[in-house]
Amino acid sequence: MSGADTLRRWRLVLGRYAEPETGDALSAADRRVDDALDYLYGRAYDRQGLLRRDGQGGGLDASQVTALDWLQRTRELFPQDVYERMQRHALDKFGLNEILRDPATLRALEPDENLARALLAMRGRLGADMQDAVRDVIGKVVQDITRRLRHDFVNALSGRRNRFRRSMVPSAQNFDWRATIAANLRHYDVASRRLVIERPRFNSRVKRQLPWDVILCVDQSASMLDSVLYSAIVAGILVSLPSVNIRLVVFDTNVVDLTRMAADPVQVLLTVQLGGGTDVGRAMRYCEQLVTAPQRTIVALVSDFAEGAPPGALLACVQRLAQARVRLLGLAALDARAQPVYDRDMAQRLAARGMEIAALTPTRFAGWLAEVIG
Template sequence: MSDDPSNIQRRWRLALGRYAERQMGGLSKSDVRMDRTLDYLYGREYDKRGLHRPKGPGTLDPTQMKALDWLGSARKLFPQSVFEVLQDHALDRYGLSDLLDDPKTLENLEPNQDLLKTLLSFHGRAKPEVKDKLRQVADAVIQDIMRRLKSDVQRAFSGRRNPYKRSHVASAANFDWRGTLRRNLKNYDPDTGRIIADDLRFVSRERRRLPWSVILCVDQSGSMTDSIIHSAVMAAILSGLPGVKVSMVLFDTSIIDVTEKLTDPLDTLLSVQLGGGTDIGQAVEYSERYIDTPERTVFVLISDFAEGASPRRLYRSVARMNEARVRMIGLSALDDLGDPYMDAQIAGRLAGLGMKIAAMTPDKLAQWLAGVME
């Protein structure tokens, strides 16, 4: 974007809205259309604060534009990244639920994870005639996430690396850099300070023969929506792997057992009731029923660890699992950014009881799980 002073002024004029026209001047014909589109959405700030919206020559009042018209205009006028931000603000910040009331409007929405989060909260209130379309949009987002994660999970669980057995199958996952370095030391060039690797080494992998049980216990409070989405997708992928049995429990102050729905992530997500308080101890204690062979069980608690009840019940359950030699993982986030938020005091106490605490993206979780299960 140009740093030309006139362009900077133009951008400020669009950001501040039509009330700045007297001080900053008018706009070109194309910018007027952008100004109207932005005002349709962000002019609602005046309504929220009980203020009268300023009028300007040649402008359209919000009542003169329909949600579908606004959506089409925003898609044409702004880059894709900006359009997605506008769409998310319309749904999340300004509650333009009329964007979700019409199947034709849904066809114009851009499927992405933020839209999926909105659909999850709206689904229970949707009109019957748009519910099928909501499911189609949600399923498109889920399938995209599955495509991105599935190869990472399958690669991580492809078998345990055996450093003592060579393989002739060349793949990045099996590359033996130590063995390659040792084998090619004779090719060191002192003039360039480099080693010419003409003999690449790869290790073999051994299939896991004994079954493992993975228990996912997922906080469904409002701040954990990204984690719930990725957990549902991860559970579906893991449940399709040989030798892995997956159970999944969602919780706030109540418990929803979705173990029987794991093959369809959308069904899992539609069971979610976002919001409410948090009773982690109750959910962890409930999850213990799925422990058959403790030493071959991985328990994964996905939460911000902000316990709403007394933490004693939580500590007792975790201590029991640790004594039984269950392998325990605690994750504070599962979104693509991996930004952690957690109650450090409770997380620290759980770590002291034998739970490994971390914040990581879903692909890293797959690698960690595979390592824990070796």
């Protein structure tokens, strides 16, 4: 790498205030890249009280362009992964809220989970003219996550493997290696010491006849944004499966039954009111009233277990449900990095009264449900 190229790279890294030391090291194309970087990361200088210098930069000052212009230019100048990272920085680090004030700008963003979280967190502060754009963006994110998760839930809950019935549909998870070896032993090649598989065998699945009642009880307090997003999507998947009857309940200090809209995760997300306190006991007592077949009912509590009310009512309710042989699953809240964030002391007290506690990703939750339904 030449000295001039090294100087050019350092100039782009350090920003406009390095120019007195580096000189005019940038080409016209580099200036476009520098302008786009400066529009976003130059705000760090501004926060420190360093004023922009007249004549420096290519005119991408916030007073001269819109956020949409910046987004379009950034998408053209940088690889997709870099563009998405800069978009996240604009929303998370530098508070470019003007990005979320214009429907055209919002639709120009790359839909991802970070953007969906930002929209859900500030939905109440967005104008009526933004609602359709918000729905469109969240809808795309929900579709993407659903596409990734649906297979896991359908496969886990569609039925247990039947080892006495063969399937013509190949599936890695249904592969029967014992039967395959037995059926193909005559094709063993002594010279190469290899078994030639002519006809692999697969197990079929038994469809469950009696569905389980699954009550998904979701904490919608302010700390639960990530869990609410995935819970709505999981409910939307479960409601389409014949092996379960899903009830969707959300709560803070109030309890709202959203079962009627469980098939539409986007509507659920646009309905929940993130914020307020937490009364887990009240929500669990409501779920207790929904139980009609205790031995075929699962109550899955998605929460950080930070009970805001006196805990006695919650603990007593959990104990009653456990004694009635309801399966109680406590799903600890996960943050955006899938790290568990919950009240461990309360989780232990719930576990002592019959609730199984785990911090699981949605994919692992699918497997847990399958094990319980058996």
